[in-house]
Amino acid sequence: MSSTAPFQLSLADILKARHRIRDFIHVTPVLESNVLNERSKTSLYFKCDNFQKTGAFKVRGATNAILLLSNADACRGVVTHSSGNHGAALAYAAKIRGISAHIVVPEDAPAVKIEAIKRYGGIAELCEPTNAARHATAEKIQRTKGAVLIHSSDNQDVIAGQGTLALELIDAVVGLDAVFCPIGGGGLISALAIVAKGVSPGTRVIGVEPIGVADAYNSLKSGILDQSASGETIADGLRATLNEKTFKVVREFVDDIVTVSDSQIASAMRTLFQVLKIVVEPSAAVAYSAIMDGIKGYEGKRVGIVVTGGNLALDKAHAYLTCPRF
Amino acid sequence: MSSTAPFQLSLADILKARHRIRDFIHVTPVLESNVLNERSKTSLYFKCDNFQKTGAFKVRGATNAILLLSNADACRGVVTHSSGNHGAALAYAAKIRGISAHIVVPEDAPAVKIEAIKRYGGIAELCEPTNAARHATAEKIQRTKGAVLIHSSDNQDVIAGQGTLALELIDAVVGLDAVFCPIGGGGLISALAIVAKGVSPGTRVIGVEPIGVADAYNSLKSGILDQSASGETIADGLRATLNEKTFKVVREFVDDIVTVSDSQIASAMRTLFQVLKIVVEPSAAVAYSAIMDGIKGYEGKRVGIVVTGGNLALDKAHAYLTCPRF
Numbered sequence: 001m002s003s004t005a006p007f008q009l010s011l012a013d014i015l016k017a018r019h020r021i022r023d024f025i026h027v028t029p030v031l032e033s034n035v036l037n038e039r040s041k042t043s044l045y046f047k048c049d050n051f052q053k054t055g056a057f058k059v060r061g062a063t064n065a066i067l068l069l070s071n072a073d074a075c076r077g078v079v080t081h082s083s084g085n086h087g088a089a090l091a092y093a094a095k096i097r098g099i100s101a102h103i104v105v106p107e108d109a110p111a112v113k114i115e116a117i118k119r120y121g122g123i124a125e126l127c128e129p130t131n132a133a134r135h136a137t138a139e140k141i142q143r144t145k146g147a148v149l150i151h152s153s154d155n156q157d158v159i160a161g162q163g164t165l166a167l168e169l170i171d172a173v174v175g176l177d178a179v180f181c182p183i184g185g186g187g188l189i190s191a192l193a194i195v196a197k198g199v200s201p202g203t204r205v206i207g208v209e210p211i212g213v214a215d216a217y218n219s220l221k222s223g224i225l226d227q228s229a230s231g232e233t234i235a236d237g238l239r240a241t242l243n244e245k246t247f248k249v250v251r252e253f254v255d256d257i258v259t260v261s262d263s264q265i266a267s268a269m270r271t272l273f274q275v276l277k278i279v280v281e282p283s284a285a286v287a288y289s290a291i292m293d294g295i296k297g298y299e300g301k302r303v304g305i306v307v308t309g310g311n312l313a314l315d316k317a318h319a320y321l322t323c324p325r326f
Numbered sequence: 327m328s329s330t331a332p333f334q335l336s337l338a339d340i341l342k343a344r345h346r347i348r349d350f351i352h353v354t355p356v357l358e359s360n361v362l363n364e365r366s367k368t369s370l371y372f373k374c375d376n377f378q379k380t381g382a383f384k385v386r387g388a389t390n391a392i393l394l395l396s397n398a399d400a401c402r403g404v405v406t407h408s409s410g411n412h413g414a415a416l417a418y419a420a421k422i423r424g425i426s427a428h429i430v431v432p433e434d435a436p437a438v439k440i441e442a443i444k445r446y447g448g449i450a451e452l453c454e455p456t457n458a459a460r461h462a463t464a465e466k467i468q469r470t471k472g473a474v475l476i477h478s479s480d481n482q483d484v485i486a487g488q489g490t491l492a493l494e495l496i497d498a499v500v501g502l503d504a505v506f507c508p509i510g511g512g513g514l515i516s517a518l519a520i521v522a523k524g525v526s527p528g529t530r531v532i533g534v535e536p537i538g539v540a541d542a543y544n545s546l547k548s549g550i551l552d553q554s555a556s557g558e559t560i561a562d563g564l565r566a567t568l569n570e571k572t573f574k575v576v577r578e579f580v581d582d583i584v585t586v587s588d589s590q591i592a593s594a595m596r597t598l599f600q601v602l603k604i605v606v607e608p609s610a611a612v613a614y615s616a617i618m619d620g621i622k623g624y625e626g627k628r629v630g631i632v633v634t635g636g637n638l639a640l641d642k643a644h645a646y647l648t649c650p651r652f
Contacts, residue, residue: 029355031377035445050603051357098429119361270640277376277605277636310603315647322644 007245009156011198014031014163014191017064021161024063024096024220028052028165030172035275041294043302047169050280054092054120055085056085057165057308058152059185063093064161065150074099076146081138083109083117084237085309086152091122102147104137106130112313153185154243163191169304171194179304180224183207183216183257184238184289186246188308193237203304207250207257208290210235210265216242217257220250226262234262234320237283264289266320272307273321282320284308333484333560333571337524340489340517343390347406347487350389350422352440354378354491356498361601367620369628371502373495376606376636380418382411383491383634384478387513389419391480400425402472405451407464409435409443410563411635412478417448428473430463432456438639479511480569487519495630496521502529505630506613507532509542509583510564512572514634519579529630533576533583534616536561536591541582542568546576560588560646563635590615592646598633599647608646610634 031046049057066078077100080090087103094101101122105114106129114124129138145162151159157283165188169179179196181189189207196203209216210233218226219242227241242250250257265282268289272280291298312320357372361648375383379610392404403426406416413429420427427448431440432455440450453463467473491514495505505522507515515533522529536544538558544552545568553567568576576583591608595614598606613631638646 055603198356214629273605274640277381279599279603279605314600318648322640
């Protein structure tokens with residue numbers, strides 16, 4: 001679906017996505033911990049998509065979008081200018097269908113990102129490390145090869161695929177009072193909000209955003225879409241901004257957005273490592289970081305925590321897990 | 327059951343243990359990874375008891391043993407001279423029943439161990455850091471307080487409880503060709519072997535032991551119980567030796583024991599961290615370390631991997647995950 005068509009994602013689209021991608025993804029576990037429940041004075045249910053194929057939930061949306069391409073479109077390949085988890089996920093999904101995936105990567109990207117893309121058979125298309133160069137390179141590949149752009153959040157089929165995480169969580173845990181979810185481009189939380197309001201209307205949906213890139217928070221508070229995120233955060237997966245599609249859903253269905261500091265995020269990573277025994281990347285720790293020491297109004301509540309990915313290089317692990325700076 | 331009674335653990339004992347402890351433990355997930363399957367040329371199924379309550383499988387056996395005590399015995403409390411995961415598990419299980427747990431701890435034990443015992447309400451009984459002092463202290467507590475000794479592996483009710491891990495794995499994954507399991511005191515692998523031979527006789531049971539403390543390997547090869555382990559390994563949870571009970575089962579039902587080096591164990595820890603996104607302690611990585619690069623005869627086979635615990639202090643995590651020495 002092109003980005004100019006009206007956005008009208010339904011529960012049916014998400015249920016159809018679940019059937020479409022089921023042979024290619026994991027149904028990930030939901031973990032619990034008495035120690036963490038006591039600390040936060042809530043009952044927490046961690047939906048662990050760090051255990052998802054490619055190490056992140058992004059594979060859900062990328063797979064759904066690629067499986068929905070017509071044969072005529074698919075044979076020309078796909079392209080994206082997201083070099084992170086969405087890029088690796090797109091390479092994985094393209095391999096399932098046997099088509100090419102061009103992933104635009106800034107020249108200064110860490111080697112680990114390029115390795116992840118190549119591991120799944122993707123083609124890393126290097127460009128200068130600017131936003132303009134990333135978009136120009138992606139456009140050139142669309143133009144010269146006819147490749148289809150699959151945006152990481154401004155794409156209805158991608159968003160429908162991300163919603164399968166929400167379906168699994170709502171199925172696994174009955175009677176959730178709230179779900180806390182990281183917010184970056186807004187694709188995942190949009191799908192989550194559509195599922196929650198449709199299937200479990202008593203469940204509040206709370207976005208959590210790093211304070212350094214609080215564009216979604218600003219957009220929700222002001223009512224005007226803010227795409228000016230230029231700050232810094234260790235949660236690099238959340239630097240993307242909302243788009244028209246996701247802002248519309250966030251305004252309508254997301255109950256609140258809260259912000260967290262990098263120091264809270266690193267502290268949450270350490271706690272999840274030590275107590276829950278899971279490896280999470282900074283972006284995946286933000287939802288838990290908001291509630292780890294409790295929040296007024298949530299005492300005794302049943303709260304879902306969306307854990308989005310576990311792609312953490314060992315050198316970063318060292319810095320975040322053991323460095324007193326965080 | 328006293329340690330002089332004949333050892334005759336049955337499947338029924340393990341099934342009864344599952345019912346007895348079900349409200350107090352997690353049924354832990356089984357994880358899979360295409361990347362790890364391709365590397366080992368097998369299909370691997372990781373039974374993740376690092377996600378178990380108290381961070382290790384030991385809580386299964388400790389809870390079963392404590393729930394089986396008569397009221398007359400229970401009211402006098404329990405004691406053990408194992409300061410590691412069994413000690414913390416015994417403290418947790420004693421709290422469920424509302425009784426005292428005396429955990430004998432060498433004075434030089436890391437603070438994190440004493441904290442784990444106290445977190446669950448256990449009483450840390452400090453002693454000189456020798457085997458003789460540990461046993462003397464435990465005996466004194468038995469004598470003066472009437473506390474019941476709950477040994478970490480020389481106790482039939484403990485072994486029955488550990489077997490619930492095996493039941494869950496065999497239930498979750500049909501048609502396993504083999505299961506690789508760490509071997510220390512031999513309680514877990516004894517129960518696993520009884521379950522496998524009873525329910526899934528085509529499943530080979532392979533013990534994996536650090537080469538520095540290869541007493542079980544030596545015992546199986548020579549046919550004579552070797553309790554002389556005095557070597558060194560980073561897998562400190564596997565320093566215990568077999569006893570008469572577990573040696574009998576291992577000789578009868580365990581198909582083979584293989585040994586691994588500390589460097590293989592640390593490498594497995596890193597791979598599980600980076601690819602499977604899980605935190606494991608060294609003792610919990612030994613089963614995977616034996617097969618991570620493939621073993622002749624296992625190509626294309628379905629192999630269960632027992633992951634026993636995730637209690638890894640951050641300073642150790644730094645050493646094992648990022649230090650080039652390993």
